Amino acid sequence: MELLYFGSKGWGDELFAAFLMTIAVSITAMLIGILFSIIFTPLKLSNNKIFNFIANFYTTVIRGVPELLVIYLFFFGGTGAVMFVASIFGYNEYIEINAFITGSFAIGIISGAYSTEVFRGAIQSIDRGQFEACKALGLKKYIYFFQVIIPQMLRLAIPNLSNVWQITLKDTSLISVTGLVEIMRQSYIAAGSTRDPLFFYSFAALLYLILTFLSMKILNKLEKNYSRGF
């Protein structure tokens, strides 16, 4: 237990900071994912073949390739890509991108592919009559979209989105390979310096269990809130 003391004696404060880092990365990645799905869901549902192809390519590739490989692509390729863009604007110095940004982007793009599928499924399972009714009533496009379609879509999407959140949360453990100090990385450091891997990795598992348990509780409440009758 001494290993968990706060301050210079134990790893308590470091692990707590890492715990917060995991939450921060997960939330950022989830938001980036939702942003991506807001872009790609309309493409997926559009009648344009080219748009369809782009969106399908994105979701199929990302969901079919291991997360770790995507992270390596971003980790090794991210700096190169940014430097290439910078060199077009005449900046040739070495640029190092923050591990937090690379990590959240990599996980966010993965999470976005899953969210896109969730939103697509939710919109497609809204009754066709709802769309027709809006047109028949001559509702303005944005009212029709924000007041009729979105509320119905959210209620269908939230249970599946909470699954995406759980996947995203667990995927953030993979960012540890890029050196970002979240729960896994901190446990790795602590395990290495105290030679007590069993304790620290079990403690990391416990922290993840706490996170998944808490988010399940919160998301269940949200689900209940959104699934009441209108």
Next chain:
Amino acid sequence: MDLDLMINSLPKLLSATLTTLKLLSLSLIFGLTIGLIFAIMRLSKNKLITNFSYGFSYIFRGTPLLVQIFIIYFGLGQIEYLRSTILWIILKEPYWCAIIAFSLNTGAYTSEILRSAFQTIKPGFIEAGKSLGISSKIIIYKIQIPIAIRQSLPAYGNEIILMLKGTSLASTVTLMDLTGVAKYIISTTFKPIEVFIVAGSIYLFLTFLIHNFIKFAEKKMGTN
């Protein structure tokens, strides 16, 4: 785009694919067995057994696979007692540690898939078996398990694909699977995009094969 590198790295990546497939198939075989045992335990009337099975699947589904591999590979070796037993022959090999972690992980997910399949079997089938005087063991083996397998095929197909992606974590415990070799080539050549395209295509091709195989099996077994 460095086409030469892509062509040169293909044989290396393909031979690493064999390792990935070996890891995948062994984990799936063990995982299915574990999943079946825990699913049957979950349906038992004994509260203690049900809770144990629930706890197992909760812990393995609630923590990242990476933590599970690290606990088994780095953590278990720390227990002095284990080092003196016969188990150590298995546990000192990263290959078997990865397979143990993957099997337990996919076992937990499979047990949930099978449990829900068992629970959706119409009670009429079991009653029909009972009224014909078939023993409860045969009801399980000849009626419940075949129907459950049929019903859980689509969900199990997804689990196989998730597991294929999960095997990439073997590279974190020094195994040279497809992702491990891809990372090695990337870090020696600094050409991440080319290697990603080749390795990613191999993974996508495998996903495509699994997807179609499951579709075929569903058709064969007549599930709708």
